Amino acid sequence: MTGPTYKIVIVGAGPVGLAVGALLAASRACERLQISIIDAGTAPHWETEQLDLRVYALSRASQQILDAAGAWRAIAGQRMSPYRRMQIWEGATWRHSGKLQFDSVAVGEPDLGAIVEDSLIRSALSSVIEANPRIEIRRSTTVADVQVRDGCIELLTASAEQGVTANLLVAADGAQSAVRKRMDFKALERDYQQQAIVAHIESEAKHAATAWQRFLPGGPLAFLPLADGRSSIVWSLPNAEAAALMETDAPQFERALGHASGGVLGALRLSSRRVSLPLRAQHALSYCQPRVALAGDAAHTVHPLAGQGMNLGLQDAWSLAQAIEAAVLSGQDPGDLRVLRRYERARKAENLAMLAAFDGIDRLFRAPRALAPLRLGGLNFVDRLPLLKRQLILRALGLSNQVERKRSDRWSQYGTLA
């Protein structure tokens, strides 16, 4: 293939930045690209013996994207936990409450998604990238400055070694994105005044490949089924309550957790350390400027109540890689604002709609008790509408619209999950 070569620098080797790199490496534009990925952290370390505390519920769409990036087979071959059912409820116990149940059987799919470890996703994507001479990863390197010059972007790293000049900079440096701030992208923000406590637990009852979520006045409590029979909890609570719970000893924490879970999985035992993470919603008003594009948490951060942040970020990675590939193949500079606007148009409306939906759900379930009958009735009402539930499942799997079907067709070139 003849034509100019374009340089792309990706800041952030999180799952989204790595996915952009690996998708470009697998694209038809690869031989016309030279890609550098810069990350502040060290190389990912996935352990066979110990499950990472940070896990994600990955939709089918995310699995397809990771497969197109060349990483899904390695991930699925190592460790993942497909979940077949999701049970959501509000009220004292699972039996006596407003509840909504989803089952993969309703849409003829083998599962509703899979729980996968962060370090495994990063390791698998890094391996794909390290095997490609057109991409390099520089770790333990942070960005000190970014300047847009005539026809290129210059990036200076904190270690003050020589800078990087590129046609396009992709900022995938997470929720606190230094590039977003440095380039003065405006963002809407909401601090939920909540922390999410994350830990792994053992339970008396088997998780039965089911993800559970109970809405409590202080925030949702989720149980995600892990491959070794344990569950990962994500418990969102007001800051002060979360801080107090982080101070308790294991038996006190287990009692509080058992009470909050309504006993749905029987007696619970803490089997890992606990970490707490501040929760905020954030959405950049624009995802691009000439020669700069934001992706993943750098562009949008959502409440973890629907476990969708990573899924949305991987869809950004897919759309951005598609826009870059199309531009390069037609001889267009991938840093051109018209190219980046195509990516923005493909992603912004959906991300914003999801953010607004999760924000609305959070507000509804944290609203005063007087609204409880409405919430309970609403859950039970939706639960009795199989067609609507089917649409909700397809949407959560990322299989509901035309773009998603197109990606699915492309996915069929790579094989299926079976």
Ligand SMILES: Cc1cc2nc3c(=O)[nH]c(=O)nc-3n(C[C@H](O)[C@H](O)[C@H](O)COP(=O)(O)OP(=O)(O)OC[C@H]3O[C@@H](n4cnc5c(N)ncnc54)[C@H](O)[C@@H]3O)c2cc1C
């Ligand atoms: C409690 C909780 C539970 C969640 N559960 C789910 C779930 O089940 N499913 C789901 O889809 N999503 C989930 N999410 C959301 C998910 O964690 C994020 O959406 C996802 O991690 C975003 O990936 P990213 O690659 O954009 O950013 P990150 O994972 O934050 O990666 C950013 C990378 O950039 C690097 N970096 C940062 N600053 C710099 C700099 N200045 N210079 C160079 N490098 C830099 C960092 O080292 C890091 O490697 C959850 C979030 C929380 C808080």
